[in-house]
Every structure is written in C-alpha cells, then in structure tokens.
Amino acid sequence: MSTVSCDRVLSNHQGSVTAVKYNSDGAYCISGSQDKTxxxxxxxxxxxIHSFEEHGYGIIDFCSSLDNKQLFSCAEKQLYQWDIANGSVVRRFQNAHNDTITCVCVNNDSSLLFTGSNDKLVKAWDLRSNSFNPVQIxxxxxxxxxxxxxxETTQTVDLSGHEVITSSVDGSIRQYDVRMGTLTTYDDTIPISSVSITKNKKCFIASCTDETIKLIDIDTYDTLKEYKSHKNSTYKINSCSNYNDSLIIGGSEDNDFYIWELSSAKLLHKLSGHTNVITHVNAHPTKNQFITSSTDCTIRIWSTQE
Structure with missing residues (x-):
C-alpha cells in the first residue's frame, strides 16, 4: 500500500461525531453525534440520505442489523430501535440501564440485542418479545x-450465535457463551476502551488507555503484537483490522489517523485532516476504504492508491 488520501469530508453534523460505521455490505454508512442525531x-x-432525530440526548453508540433494515442506538439511558427504511422509531427503552449506556450490539438474526453501561452491567434484550425487561444480565x-x-454486523464477524465478548475499564475482556453459561476472561490492569476481532476470528484487537493497541490471541490470550505512536489516554477510541487483516487502523487524541501493518506492527501512515480528536474508525468490509469520525463534527472517507 503506497498512499492513503482523504476522498471526502462529510460535515452535516452540528456536534461531535461519536461513531461512524459501514453497514454490512459497505454500500452505506451511519454516524451518531452529540447533536442528538x-x-x-x-x-x-x-x-x-436521512437524519434520525428522535433522541433527547447525544448519541453514544449504535449498530445496524445484518439485513440493514433495523438500527439500534443509545443515548444516556435511552435505547431506541429504528426502522431504517422509513426513519421511524419502532421501540423505546427509556431507562434500559441505571447509568449511561456506552455500547450496543445486535446478533445476526436480530433476535437479541446486547447493551453495556457505566453501571457495569451487560443486558440482553429479546427483540422478538414485547417485554421491556432484559432476558439476561x-x-x-x-x-x-x-x-x-x-x-457483529459492522465488522462482518460471525461468531457462534450465542457468544458475547465485552471490554471494560477494569482491564478485562470477557468471553461469554450465554447458552452454556460459561465465561473466560483476559485480565490486565490497563483500562480497555474498545475491543474488536480480526476478520479471521483468531485475535482480539484491544485499544488500551496506555496508548497501546494490542493484538491478542483469542485462544491463549497471548499478546502477539503492540501498536504504538498514537495518543489515547482519555477518550474512548477504537481500533480494528481492515478487510483482509493486513492492516490495523486506529484513531488518536492528537487528531491524526493511524495505520499499521498488522504482521510487523510497523507504522505505515499518520494521516492529518481532522482538527480534533478522532473518536472512531471503521474499515470497509471488502476493500481498503476507511471512515473516521471526530469531535471536530466531521466524518472523513479515506482510500488507498496502490
């Protein structure tokens, strides 16, 4: 990969953009912002294409269903389910947690939604039921x-269907088999701001607040590589691999977009453009195109020229 350039800047948000993610086939992307949309x-x-505007608080996280028909979002203690085609709210959970909801994820058949919160809990919600109570905590x-x-739909990961993986400020990555009732844990002392999985499903990618991204073997929990040079000590900033697991991409508090070679951990690119903290990065599912969001209220689309 020789050069990376910014193709477009999307600037319709009126507040910090907290996350941006491709849909399952990469044809569209969705963003969430502190402007409540x-x-x-x-x-x-x-x-x-459309702006979803029913939330009363800034958007923290969201996810879309694998069939691209539904959108799930969280803001403060609110949890919303949307119909993407008509932009309407299908369901509202007004007090889904006792503290701010920080993350949401839906399984592939859209039967279960998982939420995590500052209240230290992960809750599972049965989307086929009319109940507003979680089926598991x-x-x-x-x-x-x-x-x-x-x-996970946004990263095209296909786990077993009943496996849930979480990261926490307590420094742990937890793997649950909710059907079997088992738990295995990777423990560290450094807070983890996000976890993703490589496309081959062999490694965790953990963004840590000691300004390190770790590549961790999913079976042995051995740290295989560490990626450094970026800044991340305060914000929740994620990282992930690209479509073929050749690259690791990450945001940074120094406003730059970082790209490393996965196998060697060599820093390949430090890309300027954003004027404030890069909060979220996402990789296209089938090609080397990337999107980044920032507290500068913009989204940037990047691509490679071989």
Whole structure:
C-alpha cells in the first residue's frame, strides 16, 4: 500500500461525531453525534440520505442489523430501535440501564440485542418479545463496559450465535457463551476502551488507555503484537483490522489517523485532516476504504492508491 488520501469530508453534523460505521455490505454508512442525531450516508457520493432525530440526548453508540433494515442506538439511558427504511422509531427503552449506556450490539438474526453501561452491567434484550425487561444480565465487570461484540454486523464477524465478548475499564475482556453459561476472561490492569476481532476470528484487537493497541490471541490470550505512536489516554477510541487483516487502523487524541501493518506492527501512515480528536474508525468490509469520525463534527472517507 503506497498512499492513503482523504476522498471526502462529510460535515452535516452540528456536534461531535461519536461513531461512524459501514453497514454490512459497505454500500452505506451511519454516524451518531452529540447533536442528538444519527445520519445515514452514501459514502461514495458523499451525500446524506436521512437524519434520525428522535433522541433527547447525544448519541453514544449504535449498530445496524445484518439485513440493514433495523438500527439500534443509545443515548444516556435511552435505547431506541429504528426502522431504517422509513426513519421511524419502532421501540423505546427509556431507562434500559441505571447509568449511561456506552455500547450496543445486535446478533445476526436480530433476535437479541446486547447493551453495556457505566453501571457495569451487560443486558440482553429479546427483540422478538414485547417485554421491556432484559432476558439476561451479565454482572461480572468491575467497572464500566466499553464495547460489546456478538454476531457483529459492522465488522462482518460471525461468531457462534450465542457468544458475547465485552471490554471494560477494569482491564478485562470477557468471553461469554450465554447458552452454556460459561465465561473466560483476559485480565490486565490497563483500562480497555474498545475491543474488536480480526476478520479471521483468531485475535482480539484491544485499544488500551496506555496508548497501546494490542493484538491478542483469542485462544491463549497471548499478546502477539503492540501498536504504538498514537495518543489515547482519555477518550474512548477504537481500533480494528481492515478487510483482509493486513492492516490495523486506529484513531488518536492528537487528531491524526493511524495505520499499521498488522504482521510487523510497523507504522505505515499518520494521516492529518481532522482538527480534533478522532473518536472512531471503521474499515470497509471488502476493500481498503476507511471512515473516521471526530469531535471536530466531521466524518472523513479515506482510500488507498496502490
């Protein structure tokens, strides 16, 4: 990979953009912001398709279903389910947790939604039921939950269907088999701001607040590589691999977008453009195109030229 350039800047948000994610096939992307809105975009045209505007607080996180029909979002203690086609709210959970909800993730058949919170709990919600009560509560974390992975749609990860992976400020990554009732844990002392999984499902990618991204073997919990040079000590900033696991991408508090070679941990690119903290990064599912969001209220779309 020789050069990376910014193709487009999306600037319709009026507040810090907390996250931006491709949908399951990469044809569209969705962003969430402190301006209380979620926006659906065509990243190739740089055009906004729809703005979802029912939340009363700034958006913290969101996810879309694998079939791209549903959107789930959290803001403060609110949890919303949307119909993407008509932009309407299907369901509202007004006090889903006792503290701010920090992350949401839906499984592949959209039957279960998982939420994590500053109240240290992970809750599972049965989307086929009319109940507003969780069907399961996982209470093993000793501090705030920072991210959740299940049959994740935005990164095209296909786990077993009943496996849930969480990261926490307590420094742990927890792997739950909710069907078997088992738990295995990777423990560290450094707070983890997010966890993702490589596309081959062999490694965790953990963003830690000691300004290190760790590549961790999913079976042995051995740290295989560490990626450094970026700044991350305060904000919740994520990292992930690209579509073929050749690269690691990450945001930074120094406003730059970082790209490392996965196998060697060599820093390949430090890319300027954003004027404030990069809060979230996401990789296209089938090609080397990336999107970044920032507290500068913008989204940038990046691509490679071989």
């Amino acid at each position: 979620l926006k659906l975009w065509n990243p190739n045209k740089g055009s906004m 996982l209470d093993d974390a000793k501090d705030s939950i920072t991210s959740i992975i299940t049959n």
